[in-house]
Amino acid sequence: MLWLLEGIVWILRFFIGASVFSFFNVVICRLPKGESVIKGRSHCPGCGRLLTAWEMIPCISYFALRGRCRGCKEKIKARYVWMEALGGIFFLACILRFGPGPLGLISLPGLAAFLYLGILVMAAWIDWDTRIIYDRFSVGIVLLGIFSLKLFSEHTLPQRLLGCVLVAIPMLLLSLVIEGAFGGGDMKLMASSGFLLGAKGVAVAMFIGLMAGGIYCGIMLKRGKLTRKDAFAFGPFLAVGLGIAFFWGDALADWYLSLL
Numbered sequence: 001m002l003w004l005l006e007g008i009v010w011i012l013r014f015f016i017g018a019s020v021f022s023f024f025n026v027v028i029c030r031l032p033k034g035e036s037v038i039k040g041r042s043h044c045p046g047c048g049r050l051l052t053a054w055e056m057i058p059c060i061s062y063f064a065l066r067g068r069c070r071g072c073k074e075k076i077k078a079r080y081v082w083m084e085a086l087g088g089i090f091f092l093a094c095i096l097r098f099g100p101g102p103l104g105l106i107s108l109p110g111l112a113a114f115l116y117l118g119i120l121v122m123a124a125w126i127d128w129d130t131r132i133i134y135d136r137f138s139v140g141i142v143l144l145g146i147f148s149l150k151l152f153s154e155h156t157l158p159q160r161l162l163g164c165v166l167v168a169i170p171m172l173l174l175s176l177v178i179e180g181a182f183g184g185g186d187m188k189l190m191a192s193s194g195f196l197l198g199a200k201g202v203a204v205a206m207f208i209g210l211m212a213g214g215i216y217c218g219i220m221l222k223r224g225k226l227t228r229k230d231a232f233a234f235g236p237f238l239a240v241g242l243g244i245a246f247f248w249g250d251a252l253a254d255w256y257l258s259l260l
């Protein structure tokens, strides 16, 4: 019986994460349009029909509706369900990495990690769509950094302050030499994340981001989908690096330093 209960607890946890990311989906859709993210109920973008509670259950509604609006039969974007599934998986990953907390839900470090991943996904997705990283995401990361000063005390204040400038300042200098090398939003994302992750973490994140962005560019250039003059959103690649660095940044940095 115990394994059954345990299973139910994990499924509930998955749906908590999925529900939070379902809300983040709303932010991704509405923020670039300048719409309020709290006011106005969810509606079908096709016909404008308001959604009932049954149509808003993360992941399940999409499959129950066979991916189409009940009113106008227009296809629902698959990215909604992907985003919700990602939220569920991230919530479980944060519990596994940082431990469950009160009521078996999630520990405070786990919650900080989950919120950080949420901010990264929102910033990356909007950057991909619009090539803008909103300042409010960087402000949110700084607030998380302050909130986590005691939670992640291994990241001391001097390390965090070094983290703010270690990557962001070289990015700024490079942008002065090569016009448009990095956007201001990219730099603010790395500066604020440096305050959360510390110097080691943000360095690892930049390394992974450059690798991932470089591989993507190489593939796109080869396929002829990008030319050398094209600019592309770098935020999503930085976000991947930052997410990985939150989980394993210090370990990866220590491993790399041990090789030198």
Ligand SMILES: [Zn+2]
Pocket (backbone or CB within 6 Å): 044, 045, 046, 047, 048, 049, 069, 070, 071, 072, 073, 074
């Ligand atoms: Zn519709």
